Amino acid sequence: MGYISEDIVPLGQIRARFSELAEEVQNGREKIITRNGESYVALIDARKLDYYHRLEQEHIHLLLLDEAVKGLDDVEQQRTITLEDFRHKHGR
Known part of the structure; x- marks a missing residue:
């Protein structure tokens, strides 16, 4: 699965956008969370x-x-x- 720019989210934005991101993940869009511009963790469907x-x-x-x-x-x-x-x- 490829990632688009909207799938890459800085760690600082997670708290403000978590519900929105979780809904997108539930609908099949995995997210890459970055820290200091580097891949840090992923948000995927359970x-x-x-x-x-x-x-x-x-x-x-x-x-x-x-x-x-x-x-x-x-x-x-x-x-x-x-x-x-x-x-x-x-x-x-």
């Missing part, structure tokens, strides 16, 4: 934030599954070490 969090969790699960598959491939290819060798190598 449902979209929940969706982003679920996507992040799904991504983490996919990475873990990928690592599990790599581990199984290592076992199949006999690319393993003993627990004793592991402890010696990693000091545990």
Whole structure:
């Protein structure tokens, strides 16, 4: 999603315009809040934030599954070490 100039709001304007901005966000326009001319935080719909969090969790699960598959491939290819060798190598 692209941003237009109206979506970039200085931090100092938030208090005076919060209700207006919240309504715009509820209608699909995310806002970038700036501080000293730099991006600071974003104002987004709570449902979209929940969706982003679920996507992040799904991504983490996919990475873990990928690592599990790599581990199984290592076992199949006999690319393993003993627990004793592991402890010696990693000091545990």
